[in-house]
Amino acid sequence: MTRPAPIVQLRVQRSDPPGRVDAFEVPADAAASLLDGLRWVRSHCDNSLGIRYACINANACKECMMRLDGKTVYACTARLEPGRSYEVGPLLNKPLLRDLITDISPGKERLFPDAGGEDD
Numbered sequence: 848m849t850r851p852a853p854i855v856q857l858r859v860q861r862s863d864p865p866g867r868v869d870a871f872e873v874p875a876d877a878a879a880s881l882l883d884g885l886r887w888v889r890s891h892c893d894n895s896l897g898i899r900y901a902c903i904n905a906n907a908c909k910e911c912m913m914r915l916d917g918k919t920v921y922a923c924t925a926r927l928e929p930g931r932s933y934e935v936g937p938l939l940n941k942p943l944l945r946d947l948i949t950d951i952s953p954g955k956e957r958l959f960p961d962a963g964g965e966d967d
């Protein structure tokens with residue numbers, strides 16, 4: 848009798864429609880990190896899942912920030928354990944763009960700060 852391969856379940860918040868949650872079962876050996884697991888989901892289950900990353904596991908770009916079980920993490924460095932289920936969602940304090948992608952760009956810079964001087 849063969850044992851079933853260990854899996855990780857990712858319960859992922861989606862943006863369309865709001866409130867939707869999709870559950871994906873990912874082979875544990877494809878989900879060492881949360882980002883690895885989400886990339887596997889995009890490749891094997893749903894290529895419409897919105898995620899953003901640039902450096903992949905280098906922890907340099909900071910673009911993969913999201914929530915894992917309610918905590919803010921970098922998806923590329925967040926480690927997952929076989930046999931567990933995780934809740935995955937976008938950051939709550941940034942504008943939501945799609946699924947797990949939020950607008951993390953800094954606020955508008957003021958290009959023409961008030962001089963505080965006389966009017967022309």
Ligand code: FES
Binds near residue numbers: 906
């Ligand atoms: S993918 Fe660049 S910091 Fe996570």
